Amino acid sequence: MRISDVLSTKQTFSCEIFPPKGDMSVDTAADIAHGICETKPDWISVTFSAGGSNNSANTAQIAARIQGELAPTAALAHLTCLGSSRRNVDEYVEKLLASGVTNVLALRGDRAPGREVIDFEYAADLVAYLKAKYPQVCIGAACYPEGHVECEDLNADVEHLKAKVDAGVDFLVTQLFFNNEDFYRFRDRCARARVKVPIVAGIMPFTSVKQIQRMAFNCGASIPATVVKRLVAAGDDPEAQRQAGTEYACEQLRDLARNGVDGIHIYSMNKPVVARDTYDCLVDCGYIKG
Ligand code: FAD
Numbered sequence: 001m002r003i004s005d006v007l008s009t010k011q012t013f014s015c016e017i018f019p020p021k022g023d024m025s026v027d028t029a030a031d032i033a034h035g036i037c038e039t040k041p042d043w044i045s046v047t048f049s050a051g052g053s054n055n056s057a058n059t060a061q062i063a064a065r066i067q068g069e070l071a072p073t074a075a076l077a078h079l080t081c082l083g084s085s086r087r088n089v090d091e092y093v094e095k096l097l098a099s100g101v102t103n104v105l106a107l108r109g110d111r112a113p114g115r116e117v118i119d120f121e122y123a124a125d126l127v128a129y130l131k132a133k134y135p136q137v138c139i140g141a142a143c144y145p146e147g148h149v150e151c152e153d154l155n156a157d158v159e160h161l162k163a164k165v166d167a168g169v170d171f172l173v174t175q176l177f178f179n180n181e182d183f184y185r186f187r188d189r190c191a192r193a194r195v196k197v198p199i200v201a202g203i204m205p206f207t208s209v210k211q212i213q214r215m216a217f218n219c220g221a222s223i224p225a226t227v228v229k230r231l232v233a234a235g236d237d238p239e240a241q242r243q244a245g246t247e248y249a250c251e252q253l254r255d256l257a258r259n260g261v262d263g264i265h266i267y268s269m270n271k272p273v274v275a276r277d278t279y280d281c282l283v284d285c286g287y288i289k290g
Contacts, residue, residue, distance in 0.1 A: 230248060
């Protein structure tokens, strides 16, 4: 199933997981995917560690298990290209296709020492390569409502995005954001730039102060004062912090549902409870027909 086909017929609900690393086994990650799947997401995306670590094999394995065991939920396998050769990409994509995974999120990956350009400088180069060589692959790509962290000029960022989409992107998924107005402004900017593919809004219900600080710093998302105030009110109580994150995310979700978003993607951070809380909220507000 091509994710773009689903997006052409309905507003979607999807979740993200990360593949096993450290002590986590592939079976444990698959159990997490099964838990998340109780919310019947249209797809579950699986992140990819840049730089060709062994983690990429785990991404392919978990994506294959989602695709094989959780239908009609589809797998969306992430792929970063900085530091990878065409051959690395071919090996990975052929492994995905052999297991029935046909949806790929084509990314550049973050710059890091030792991660040099080999065959691909930007995600657009990977998109063009995939489009030409694997027409059966449905290609997603990343976008940034507040601008990508390396690009200070929002208009230039959208111009680069337009070039990436024109290279063959079928749909976009946004970086997490905490202020919906940033998303609506970005959506208008994309429309003016004639970026015409569906834009799926990525929402992360924060679960702790530490987590929101780390995520916001890594991706350059701003944290509104209202979020900070709720976290201050939650104090040191981990459950109160998680509750504050769920409530805030649900407010964002209800507002997105009212404002005709193409799709909602939950950064569920390997926590089925996060998928469940957001699913319940989206059923309550009529976005998901329960
Ligand atoms: P690009 O689209 O290539 O853009 C990167 C930067 O280059 C931008 O600032 C853009 O404006 C600029 N640019 C693009 N083209 C040009 C050009 N021609 N000339 C000059 N500048 C240009 N990272 C992981 O490692 N693993 C993951 O699984 C992962 N999943 C992600 C999922 C989502 C939904 C998102 C939003 C991000 C994800 N990331 C992941 C992070 C991503 O890899 C980083 O944000 C990375 O720095 C940029 O990737 P990109 O694909 O957006 O790059």
